[in-house]
Structures are given as C-alpha cells and as structure tokens.
Amino acid sequence: MSLWLAGLALLLVKIGLVLFVVLTGAAYLVLAERKLLARFQLRLGPNRAGPLGIWQPLADALKLLMKEDTVPAGADRPLFLAAPAMSAATAMLIFAVVPFGDSLTIAGRPVPLVVADVSVGLLFVLALSSIGVYGVVLGGWASNSSFSLLGAIRGGAQMISYELPLALSLAPVVMLAGSFSLVDIVSAQAGCPFIVKQPAAFLIFCVSALAESKRLPFDLPEAENELMAGYHTEYSGMRFGLYFVGEYVNMIALGCLVAVFFLGGWRGPLLPPFVWLMLKAALVPLVLIWVRATLPRLRFDQLMHSSWKVLTPLALANILVTGGLMAALG
Amino acid sequence: MVFTWLNVGILVFLVAGLLFGAGPLLGSLLFAPRMSGGDARMPYECGMTPHGSSWKQFGVNYYVYALLFLAFDVDVLYLFPVAAWYRDSQGWLPFVKIFLFLFILAVGVVYFWRKGVFSWPRRIMQ
Amino acid sequence: MSVYGVLFYALGGLMLAATTLAVTSRSLVHAVVYLVNAFFATGLLFYLLGAPLLAAFEIIIYAGAIMVLFLFIVMLTRQDKPLAGGVSLMRWLLPGLTSLVSLAAGTALVFSGGATGVPLAPAMASPRDLGRALFSRWWLGVEIVSFLLLVALVGALYLGRAPREGAAAGKSPGDAP
Numbered sequence: 001m002s003l004w005l006a007g008l009a010l011l012l013v014k015i016g017l018v019l020f021v022v023l024t025g026a027a028y029l030v031l032a033e034r035k036l037l038a039r040f041q042l043r044l045g046p047n048r049a050g051p052l053g054i055w056q057p058l059a060d061a062l063k064l065l066m067k068e069d070t071v072p073a074g075a076d077r078p079l080f081l082a083a084p085a086m087s088a089a090t091a092m093l094i095f096a097v098v099p100f101g102d103s104l105t106i107a108g109r110p111v112p113l114v115v116a117d118v119s120v121g122l123l124f125v126l127a128l129s130s131i132g133v134y135g136v137v138l139g140g141w142a143s144n145s146s147f148s149l150l151g152a153i154r155g156g157a158q159m160i161s162y163e164l165p166l167a168l169s170l171a172p173v174v175m176l177a178g179s180f181s182l183v184d185i186v187s188a189q190a191g192c193p194f195i196v197k198q199p200a201a202f203l204i205f206c207v208s209a210l211a212e213s214k215r216l217p218f219d220l221p222e223a224e225n226e227l228m229a230g231y232h233t234e235y236s237g238m239r240f241g242l243y244f245v246g247e248y249v250n251m252i253a254l255g256c257l258v259a260v261f262f263l264g265g266w267r268g269p270l271l272p273p274f275v276w277l278m279l280k281a282a283l284v285p286l287v288l289i290w291v292r293a294t295l296p297r298l299r300f301d302q303l304m305h306s307s308w309k310v311l312t313p314l315a316l317a318n319i320l321v322t323g324g325l326m327a328a329l330g
Numbered sequence: 331m332v333f334t335w336l337n338v339g340i341l342v343f344l345v346a347g348l349l350f351g352a353g354p355l356l357g358s359l360l361f362a363p364r365m366s367g368g369d370a371r372m373p374y375e376c377g378m379t380p381h382g383s384s385w386k387q388f389g390v391n392y393y394v395y396a397l398l399f400l401a402f403d404v405d406v407l408y409l410f411p412v413a414a415w416y417r418d419s420q421g422w423l424p425f426v427k428i429f430l431f432l433f434i435l436a437v438g439v440v441y442f443w444r445k446g447v448f449s450w451p452r453r454i455m456q
Numbered sequence: 457m458s459v460y461g462v463l464f465y466a467l468g469g470l471m472l473a474a475t476t477l478a479v480t481s482r483s484l485v486h487a488v489v490y491l492v493n494a495f496f497a498t499g500l501l502f503y504l505l506g507a508p509l510l511a512a513f514e515i516i517i518y519a520g521a522i523m524v525l526f527l528f529i530v531m532l533t534r535q536d537k538p539l540a541g542g543v544s545l546m547r548w549l550l551p552g553l554t555s556l557v558s559l560a561a562g563t564a565l566v567f568s569g570g571a572t573g574v575p576l577a578p579a580m581a582s583p584r585d586l587g588r589a590l591f592s593r594w595w596l597g598v599e600i601v602s603f604l605l606l607v608a609l610v611g612a613l614y615l616g617r618a619p620r621e622g623a624a625a626g627k628s629p630g631d632a633p
Contacts, residue, residue, distance in 0.1 A: 011339055015346050065354070069362050073371040079489065085351030092350050096343040116339035120583060123410065123512035124340075127499075130520025134492065137524070141485065141531055145373035145380070153531065157392045160399040160524055167406050171413045178417040180410075180583055233374050238358030242351065301449065304395070308448045312402075312439060316432050319409075323416065327425040341463070341500075393532060396525040397612055401605045403521045407513050408590065408598055415587030427595050434602045438609060445613065 014115055018095050025278075026248040027057035033289045040293035061241070069237035072143055079142035084232075084239045087135025088246035090128050094253040097121035099183045101266045101273035113273075114183060121182040122174060125257065126167055129212060133159045135246070136214070136221060140231030151230025154300065155214060155221030161307040162211040162218075168315035169204035172322040173261050186265030193264035200318045202262045204311050206284070209254045211307070213247065215288055217295040220303060251288055255281035394447055405435050463504055470497045484530040488523055495519035509583050 031046065031053060038045030046053035071080055101113040118124050133156055140152020174180060176197060177188035188194075195202045211218040222230040229235075232243045259265055259280035266273035268280075298306070373380050409431065416424060442448065471494050478490035495518040503511035590598055 008338075011342055014339075015343055019346060019350060065357050065361050067362060068364065068370075069358050070370055072373045074373065076483070076485070079485065081355075085348075085355060089347040089351035093343065093347040096340055096347075115343050118340060118508060120508045120512045123509070123516065127512050127515040127520065130516050130524075131492075131496075133520070133524055134489075134527075137527060137531070138485070138489065143373065146375065148373075149531075153392055153528070156524060156528060157395045160521070161395055164399060164402050164406065167403075167410075171406075171409055174410060174413040175416045178414055178584070180414060228374060237362050238354045242354055245354075304448050308398075308439065309443060313436065316436055316439075319413075320429060320432060323425050323428055326416065327419075327422050338459075340503075393525065393528045394613070396521075396528045398609065400517075400521040400525050401609045404517060404605060405602055407517060408601065411509065411583045411587030412591045413587070414583045415585075415591070418584070418588075424591060427591050427599070430599055431602055434599070434606055438606045441606075441610065442613070447613065 010111065011115070014113075018100075018115060019092070022092065022095055022249055022252060023245075025252050026245055027061070029248045029251060029285055030060065030244075031056050032285075033292075036286075036289050037293055040290075064238050064241035064244075067237040069239055070234075072145060072234045074144045075234070076142040076144065079138050080234075081239070083135050083139030083142060084235065084242035084246070087132065087139065088242040088249065090132040090135060091246045091250040091253055093128050094125055094250075094257070097124050097182050098253075098256045098260060099186055099265060100277055112183070117181055117183045120180045122170060122180040122185070125182075126163070126170075129159075129166070130163060132212075132250075135243075136231050139235070139243070140221075143231075143234035145234050147227045147229075147233045148231050151221045151223070151227045151233070155231055158214070158218065158220060158303060159212055161304060162208045162311075165204050165307060165311035165315045166208035166212060168312065168319065169201045169208065170261065171315075171319050172198050172201050175319075175322055175326065182260050182265075186260055186267065189264040189267065193262060193267075195262040198262065198318075198322070200314065200321075202258075204315050204318070205261065206258065207306070208311060209258070209284075210288065210291070211303070213250050213254060213288070215247075215251075216292040217298050218303065219297060220300055223297065248285075251285045252281060255284035258284050398442065398447070401438070402435065405431075460504070464501070467497045467501045467504065470494075471501070485527065488527050488530060491526075492519050492523045495523065509586060 034056070035045040035053070046056045049055040049059045071077060096115045097118055099112070099114040099117070103110045103112040105111070136155040136159065137152045140148040140150075140155065143149070173185065173194055176194060177185040179185065179188070214221050220230075221227075222232070227233070232240055235243060256277065259277055263280045263283075265280075266277040268276035271279075409428075412424075412428060416428075474490045474494035474497065478487045478494065481487040481490060495514060499511040499514040499519065501511075502508075502514055
C-alpha cells in the first residue's frame with residue numbers, strides 16, 4: 001500500500017513538473033515571439049513590464065483573466081464553451097509520452113523520466129493530433145459567425161490533409177527503431193540521430209507539423225486579413241487565452257517531438273539530458289517564429305497541392321527507399 | 331495483470347489535461363466582469379448586423395478531403411505494425427509485399443490527382 | 457471492487473450514456489460530439505484490457521477520421537429544423553426491434569453458462585507481433601483491403617461528382633469559397 005502511495009505521489013510530482021515546465025515555456029515563448037518579431041521589424045517589442053519585459057506573460061494572463069468572456073447571440077452555447085479547453089488539453093496531453101531523460105535511480109528503484117512509457121506512444125501522438133481537429137472545427141462552428149465557420153472548415157481540411165504526410169513520414173522512423181515507444185525511439189538513436197539517416201522524413205515531418213500548428217505560412221484558418229481571426233473570431237477573455245496557450249504549447253510539443261524522433265531526444269554530451277532536450281526542442285519554435293516573420297501566406301490551392309501532390313507521394317517514396325535499403329543491407 | 335499500475339500514469343495525465351483546460355475557465359468565471367449589453371453579443375461581421383444564421387449549406391467539396399483522409403488513414407494504420415516488425419524481417423519478400431501495398435495507395439493518389447480533386451476550384455471530371 | 461473494476465464500469469457507463477445521448481440528441485453536431493466521446497471511451501477501454509494498439513487505432517480512425525468526415529458532412533449540408541413533434545412511432549419500430557433482438561441475444565449469450573463466466577487469460581499483443589501476423593500470414597487479405605478502399609474511394613468520388621457541364625449552368629454551390 002505504501003508503495004502504491006509512493007508511486008502515486010511520484011506520478012503526481014512528475015505531472016506537476018511537466019505542467020509547470022510546459023506552461024512556463026509557453027508563456028515565455030509568447031514573449032520570445034513578440035520580442036523576436038519586433039526585432040525582425042525594427043521595433044523594440046514589449047519592454048514595460050519589468051526589465052526587458054520579463055513580467056509581460058504574467059501581465060497578459062492577468063489581463064485575459066479580467067476580460068469579459070462573451071458568448072455570441074445564437075451560438076451553440078455548450079460547444080462554444082467547451083471547444084477552447086479541448087484545443088488546449090489535446091496539445092498538453094502530448095507531453096504524457098515525451099521522455100525527458102534516462103531513468104533515474106531513487107532509493108534503489110528505477111524511475112523513468114517520462115509520465116507514461118506507452119508501448120504505442122507514437123500512435124498516441126497521432127491520435128491526439130487527430131482529436132485536436134475538434135477544438136478548431138467545433139469552436140468555429142459553434143460561434144455561428146460566417147468568418148468563424150470559414151476558418152473552422154479550412155482548419156479542419158488543412159489539419160486532416162497534413163496528418164497523412166505527418167503519419168507517413170514517421171513510418172521510416174518506426175522501421176528503423178522497431179518500436180512505437182518514444183523511449184525506444186530515443187534509445188535507438190544512441191549511435192546517430194535519425195536526421196542523418198532520414199533527412200527526407202525530417203523535412204516532411206517539419207513541414208507537416210508546421211501546417212498542423214496552423215501558423216504562417218499555413219495560417220489560413222486564422223488569416224487575419226480576410227477572416228479576422230478565423231475560428232476564434234468570437235472568442236474573448238480566457239477562452240481566447242486557452243486557444244492561444246494551446247497554440248504555443250503545441251509549438252513546444254512539436255519541438256519535443258522533432259527532438260525525440262529525429263535529433264536523438266535527450267542525448268548529448270556534457271550537459272544534463274533535460275537541458276539537451278529543452279535546447280533541441282527550442283529549435284523548432286524559434287524557426288517557426290523566423291518563418292512567420294519571413295514568408296507570406298499560402299493560397300488554399302497551394303496548401304492542398306503541397307500536401308497531396310508533394311508531401312504525400314514523397315513520404316510514400318521515402319518509405320519504399322528506406323525499406324529497400326534496409327532489405328539490401330540486411 | 332496486463333494493465334499494470336504504471337499505465338495509470340496516462341489516465342491521470344488525461345485528467346490533468348482536462349484540469350489544464352478547465353482551470354483557467356474557472357478563474358475567468360471568478361474574476362471576469364459580466365456586463366453584456368448593447369450589441370456586445372452580436373456575431374462579428376465588420377460592424378454590420380449579420381444577415382441570418384451562418385449555419386447554411388456551402389462549400390461541400392471540402393468533404394472529399396475528409397473522405398480521402400479516412401481511406402488513407404486506414405491504409406496507413408495497416409502499415410504501422412508492419413513498420414515496427416520490418417527490422418526483424420528477412421529477405422526481400424516483405425519488401426515486395428509492402429511495395430504492392432504502397433503501390434495501391436499511390437494509385438489512389440494519382441487517380442485523384444488526374445481527376446482534378448486537388449485543383450481549385452474543384453471540378454471533378456467525369 | 458479493484459481500481460480496475462471501477463475504471464471498467466465507469467468507462468462502460470460513459471459509453472452507454474454517450475451513445476444514448478447521441479441517439480436522442482436533436483442537434484446533429486451534438487450527436488457527433490457524443491459519438492466522439494463514446495469512441496474515446498471505447499479506446500480507453502481497449503487500453504484497459506491490454507490492447508493499446510487497438511486503443512490507438514480506435515481513437516485515430518473512429519474518433520479522429522470517421523467522425524471528422526461526419527462532422528464535415530453535417531456542417532456543410534443544410535441544417536433542417538429538428539422535427540417538432542418528435543419522430544413517428546413507425547420510424548422507431550425497426551431500430552427498436554433490432555436493438556431488442558440483439559439485447560436478447562446478448563443476454564442469452566451471457567447467461568448460457570459455459571465459458572462466459574470464466575475471465576479470459578490476459579494476453580498482450582505487441583505491435584510487432586501483429587505486424588508479423590498481418591504481413592506474413594494474412595498479407596493477401598491486407599492487399600485486398602487496400603484495394604477495396606481504393607475502389608470505395610473511386611465510387612464515392614463518382615457519386616459526389618459535380619454535375620455535367622451544361623446540365624447545371626452557372627456555378628454549383630460547391631464552388632463558393
């Protein structure tokens with residue numbers, strides 16, 4: 001019984017730590033994005049709240065909390081209220097399977113630094129990304145506003161179109177690692193990270209992940225200039241905040257996934273594993289911010305072209321080439 | 331027991347995820363002001379009064395993407411267990427089987443491509 | 457009752473409640489959302505029973521792909537006003553009969569004695585084993601399934617094709633955005 005309690009306490013501590021790290025990361029990612037975008041556009045960015053604006057995320061959160069949370073007339077109330085939470089929760093749940101380091105030994109027992117080492121971890125991630133569509137589609141539909149509906153339908157079509165190359169690009173990773181577990185995938189990269197063996201899969205995964213995150217140049221579901229804010233036009237206050245947090249948590253999750261699948265996860269010399277994972281995971285959000293400052297938005301037909309005519313055939317070919325090479329080399 | 335208690339981790343994290351979604355909303359419920367009045371609750375339409383509900387028929391062609399996705403998704407999920415096993419397989423026979431499988435998939439993509447499903451505005455040729 | 461049992465019955469109850477609400481809900485979108493919940497609970501139940509792969513597939517295909525397709529169709533087609541006086545008795549007849557028969561059959565099966573009272577020995581199928589079984593023993597079936605899906609897609613595309621040029625002059629509603 002005491003073992004049970006100790007295990008449960010350990011689990012709760014782990015979950016608490018993960019939630020804390022991810023939330024803090026997301027909050028400061030928002031600040032980093034605002035600062036960097038400002039620098040790209042020769043502005044200063046937020047610098048009033050504390051030195052260099054380091055209290056800005058706190059101020060933003062407080063402001064959102066104190067804003068009125070309106071529900072448009074004629075909206076589908078229950079769905080409208082629940083959709084943002086769905087969006088934020090699915091983004092957060094990805095961290096359940098991300099390994100943050102090798103297992104520690106506490107009091108003679110191995111303690112894996114992962115909330116749950118599920119044998120189908122990779123499929124769990126794919127399942128969450130397919131559930132994530134609902135937060136966007138239902139939120140936009142429930143608003144009963146034309147802009148939101150257009151954004152919701154675009155978002156749904158975009159997310160499901162890019163889920164396919166996303167899944168297909170991970171098949172060679174599974175072939176090389178021989179397992180779906182993220183812990184096993186990281187240990188399979190002890191020799192050399194998969195980005196060396198699978199550069200094509202890496203590129204396909206990154207582009208599809210960028211499209212899944214609905215950020216520029218793939219931000220057609222939001223498209224400020226034509227759809228106001230797309231699926232979250234009608235949201236205000238903390239509900240808007242949840243969509244916002246979900247987006248940034250999702251960016252960090254994508255960074256972690258890229259690190260785990262292609263960059264060797266927490267492996268690295270000198271520095272502790274957790275620091276390595278965070279360093280690698282920070283790469284993707286930074287590139288995403290840079291891309292946002294650089295590229296214009298795609299047109300909807302270009303969006304669909306790049307998924308169905310380029311990425312999906314490329315991913316299929318990549319699986320075949322990998323399979324052929326593996327069979328040839330034994 | 332197949333379901334070891336370590337697996338509880340994922341269930342507890344599901345609950346944690348739900349709380350993560352619900353927590354801020356609770357805070358908003360406590361702190362946010364409520365003074366809806368006037369046109370605050372009117373759906374946004376560039377300042378004009380919206381003309382009727384937005385729930386009406388339009389752009390049905392998006393559903394083709396959902397349909398395509400469904401079929402390919404099922405295919406992909408057949409592929410995944412094989413991918414996990416592929417490393418332990420011997421010889422070229424598994425490769426040929428996977429090639430055949432992927433070839434059928436690719437034929438699907440090419441067929442839709444030729445039929446103009448991915449062109450915009452979509453007009454499927456007879 | 458063990459933790460296991462509590463979780464099992466909680467998920468079972470959730471599934472029953474969600475599907476009941478899906479059947480009785482007047483809004484089609486709400487029905488879809490209830491069904492997504494039911495599929496999610498089913499996935500968790502599979503996980504609980506030691507079939508994590510099946511759980512993932514249940515959520516990816518049923519809760520993810522199929523329900524998104526349903527949602528798209530419900531959202532994109534015209535929303536008729538829900539029937540005012542409820543559904544007529546005749547329309548309940550066939551579904552009611554079918555569910556009664558299956559309920560009776562299920563009850564008979566459970567209480568027919570024999571092996572149903574004995575809990576099955578737990579077994580864990582690793583994804584790798586499933587892959588081996590699929591592509592060495594059942595590979596022809598898998599290829600046929602793949603082909604069948606292709607044929608189904610072609611058929612769906614044929615049914616959903618745009619009207620012939622000239623038959624419907626001007627733009628079809630499908631061209632709008």
